[in-house]
Amino acid sequence: MSTAAIAEKRPSSLRGASLPKWSPYAIALGSLALAVLIGTLGGLHSRVQWGLIAALLFILGTYGVSARVEGRRQAKDRVATSLVWVAFLLAVVPLVSLVWTTVQRGVKVLDVYFLTHSMGVVADTEPGGGIYHAIIGSLEQVGLATLIGAPIGVLTAIYLVEYGRGRLAQAVTFFVDVMTGIPSIVAGLFILSLMLIFKMQPFGFAGSLALAILMMPVVVRSTEEMLKLVPNELREASLALGVPKWRTILKVVLPTSIGGITTGIVLSIARIAGETAPVLLLVFGNPFINTNPFEGAQSSLPLYIYQQYANSVGSGAAYDRAWAASLTLIAFVMILNLGARGIARWKAPKTGR
Structure with missing residues (x-):
């Protein structure tokens, strides 16, 4: 062998x-x-x-x-x-x-009636009522905060990555880091102090301003990281062809990183959608439907959950409504996260074989 x-x-x-x-x-x-x-x-x-x-x-x-x-x-x-x-x-x-x-306790009163009616004249201890007014308030407040915070955050990130040099850029970066860690109640107190100076009553747009303050540093950080991932070769190729820098950013850099930027914005929306403290200070709550965020008190889903649970004794109609509203808020945040993943896959760079 x-x-x-x-x-x-x-x-x-x-x-x-x-x-x-x-x-x-x-x-x-x-x-x-x-x-x-x-x-x-x-x-x-x-x-x-x-x-x-x-x-x-x-x-x-x-x-x-x-x-x-x-x-x-x-x-x-x-x-x-x-x-x-x-x-x-x-x-x-x-x-x-x-x-x-949340699902086990929230499905008790979660139905079409609950989603399409407000509290109105229904007392917290009585059965009935719904969260239609809170859904409208949350959508308007979060939507206005996004319209304010997202463009400012994206433009700030573009400045820091593409133009930022010297002490001004360092100062902006420092304040963005500080704003990332501030409690939400601080943003609410800042807007509240301005309202007291101008003797203004609670209204929905005030809550949007506080939410925008909380949203901006998240958008800045996520957008900044996405812009840094764009290869410098793409910028240099565009500049070598004589394209101005602002047009290079608009036509090359942003389209390349738009998927990650959009994902960061959607995730920041999901982050501020559950804030209660600034809304409690500035929006004050309203059991009736108010579709005008610039006049009068409004409600929101986090504020509605807090008020219903605070007015319950661990059981009863208000307790069940609080859990049903919590389930609705979780579903809203889940849909936003799924949307962010879908956008990221849709806008992801396609690699050919």
Whole structure:
């Protein structure tokens, strides 16, 4: 028999023992069963505690089994992978629980009548009423804030990327960073101070101004990153043909990055759609339908949720309306995020084969 044939029959010394593919699932099931047993014997009634015990046992069990079969080096790799999965579950489980609870409690009164009627003369303790006035208020306030904040944010990002040099650009960047972290109540207090100076009553457009302040730094940052991703070769090719810089930005840079810019704007809209504090200070709330954002108090979905829950005692009609409005707001934000993903795919650069 030749040397090559003998070498083929011998097992490779570089390949050690390996756990089967189903071993992580088996370890996870065993850890979960042992955690339930420990929790039951120890008198722990919280499922969160059971889950944490199961996660700890899963990590320890993965290391022990892998170290015994595959060696310590491979065991450390499997432990790192297990930690990633545990962190993923710790992030997903509360989110799924939140959505499930909102859907379970929100569908009780969520119907066509609820979406097409306002509170009007319905008291908070009485059944009936709806969120039509709050939907109109949210759409108008968020829409006006977008018309103000999106163009200013995009133009500011264009200045910082294409023209920004020296101390002015550094100052603008610094203030954008500061505005990114300010609480929403601060923006509301700023607009409220102006309203008090001019002796103005609460109205919807005041809330739009506060929301625009919160929206602008998000738009600036997202647009700035998208503009930086545009290759400089495209700019240089356009400038080499004698095209002015402003036209290069308008015809080359912006069309190339329009997908990411639009996605950033839509995500910033979803961010401000759930703000309550500035709306509470500036818009004040109104149970009746007010389609004029420049006169009189208005309502909005976040403000409606806050007022209904505050006027409930943990149950009753107002409590159910608060959960139904929360479900509507989550659906609105979800639609915006799906729209942002669709726009990003639609405007993504097409690569030919």
